[in-house]
Amino acid sequence: xxxxxxxxxxxxxxxxxxxxxxxxxxxxxxxxxxxxxxxxxxxxxxxxxxxxxxxxxxxxxxxxxxxxxxxxxxxxxxxxxxxxxxxxxxxxxxxxxxxxxxxxxxxxxxxxxxxxxxxxxxxxxxxxxxxxxxxxxxxxxxxxxxxxxxxxxxxxxxxxxxxxxxxxxxxxxxxxxxxxxxxxxxxxxxxxxxxxxxxxxxxxxxxxxxxxxxxxxxxxxxxxxxxxxxxxxxxxxxxxxxxxxxxxxx
Ligand code: NDP
Ligand code: 8X3
Numbered sequence: 001x002x003x004x005x006x007x008x009x010x011x012x013x014x015x016x017x018x019x020x021x022x023x024x025x026x027x028x029x030x031x032x033x034x035x036x037x038x039x040x041x042x043x044x045x046x047x048x049x050x051x052x053x054x055x056x057x058x059x060x061x062x063x064x065x066x067x068x069x070x071x072x073x074x075x076x077x078x079x080x081x082x083x084x085x086x087x088x089x090x091x092x093x094x095x096x097x098x099x100x101x102x103x104x105x106x107x108x109x110x111x112x113x114x115x116x117x118x119x120x121x122x123x124x125x126x127x128x129x130x131x132x133x134x135x136x137x138x139x140x141x142x143x144x145x146x147x148x149x150x151x152x153x154x155x156x157x158x159x160x161x162x163x164x165x166x167x168x169x170x171x172x173x174x175x176x177x178x179x180x181x182x183x184x185x186x187x188x189x190x191x192x193x194x195x196x197x198x199x200x201x202x203x204x205x206x207x208x209x210x211x212x213x214x215x216x217x218x219x220x221x222x223x224x225x226x227x228x229x230x231x232x233x234x235x236x237x238x239x240x241x242x243x244x245x246x247x248x249x250x
Contacts, residue, residue, distance in 0.1 A: 001221070002026040002070060002077045004057055004115055005084030007034035009184030010134060013214035014081055015039075018221070019047035026070050026077070028055030029084065057084045057111030058103070067118035077122040079221045082112045083134040085152075087190040090145040101148040109155035116163065127171020128225035132217055133160045135178040137235060143242045149190075153178075164230065173228040177216050180235030180242065182208035204247035205238040 001018050005011040007029035015025050019042035027035050027042075032054050039050035053069050056062040070077060085108035088100035112133055123129040138146055139153035160176040167174055187198035213234070220229040238246045 001079040001081065002028070002119060003081045003083060004028050004055060004111070005134075006038055006052075007031045009186065009210050010179075010182070010213045010217070011081065011083040012038045013210035014083070014217045015042050015047075015050070016045060017211070017214045017218045018079075019043070019045040019050065021218075021222075022046050022048050024048050024074055025050040026074055027052045028057075028066050030054060030056050055084070057115055058106035060114055063111075063114040063118050067115075067122070070119065071122055075122075076126055077119055078126060078129045080116070080119050080123065080129070080131045081134070081217060081221075082115055082131065083217075084111055084115075085134065086186055087146070087149040089148075089192070090190065092145060093147045096148065104148050105152045105155075108149070108152040109159065112156055112159055116159075123172055124170060128173075129171075130173040130175065130221055130228075131163065131167075132220055133174070133176045134213075134217075135160070135176045137178055137180040137233060137239075137242055139176075139178055140233070141241050146242070164228075171225070173225075175220055175229045176231050177213065177220065178231065178233045179208055179213045179216075180239045181205075181245075182210065182213055182236075184210050204249065205245060206236060207239075208234065208236045 001023050003011045003015050006015050006027035015038055025042055025047050029035055035052040039052045042050040051073050055066045088103050133156055135156045136153040138150040139157040142150045164174045183202050187201040191197045216232050
């Protein structure tokens with residue numbers, strides 16, 4: 001199994017849960033120290049192997065070098081989880097920053113295209129494999145302050161649908177896992193390290209946890225080869241849509 005963005009949140013938890021099943025793991029992200037910690041935990045939990053390499057999905061050179069390393073290390077990939085990504089900023093479009101928009105499109109949309117292109121040659125000889133892209137409820141519902149993030153997650157959904165068509169007949173499966181708000185490092189990154197504001201995002205609600213989303217990823221990845229889970233949309237009970245959130249007071 002190859003997981004991008006495995007240094008924290010959903011990616012790290014997916015690696016840990018898959019480790020319980022004794023799999024071979026290929027883990028990528030930019031923070032190698034964090035990848036090392038996750039890999040050590042995975043080995044303790046029963047992974048057959050947990051290999052790590054620095055990966056920046058915003059760079060074609062980095063992605064291609066990562067795929068070459070994956071080929072040399074494992075020879076094949078059966079499960080690809082395109083999870084790397086996140087949001088930067090909450091400004092309305094009139095105040096938006098180029099660097100935030102570009103980082104979001106690079107990681108959440110172009111990153112999936114790049115990684116999939118580079119890894120497909122390791123999957124195509126082995127029908128039954130699966131690509132799981134991590135989208136968001138934001139791919140389906142736009143909200144104020146989310147124009148660029150929602151747009152690149154909508155791109156993720158379209159990429160997933162196009163790939164599903166392109167890979168028809170190969171025996172490879174493609175699906176999207178689309179969570180609503182989940183407490184990971186997501187808000188801390190989006191709000192540029194402001195811990196108080198990040199904590200306020202989850203105040204008075206019980207959000208999804210990384211483990212809840214990882215369970216959906218692991219479940220989808222472990223269906224029989226003739227079953228393709230095309231889409232999972234999941235939110236915490238308090239969230240009916242991004243802007244309809246029931247918060248407990250006090
Ligand atoms: P985290 O911030 O905890 O994890 C994001 C992961 O993506 C990190 O491992 C980070 O690693 C990696 N990443 C980001 N940019 C790059 C890059 N350019 N190259 C390689 N790795 C990168 O957040 P989540 O676990 O919540 O987010 C995972 C995915 O889930 C994202 O795609 C996010 O958009 C999506 N999502 C999150 C939701 C939430 O509310 N938490 C809800 C719906 C979807 P590093 O910084 O080390 O490179
Ligand atoms: C993250 C969920 O609702 O903050 O993708 O956009 S949301």
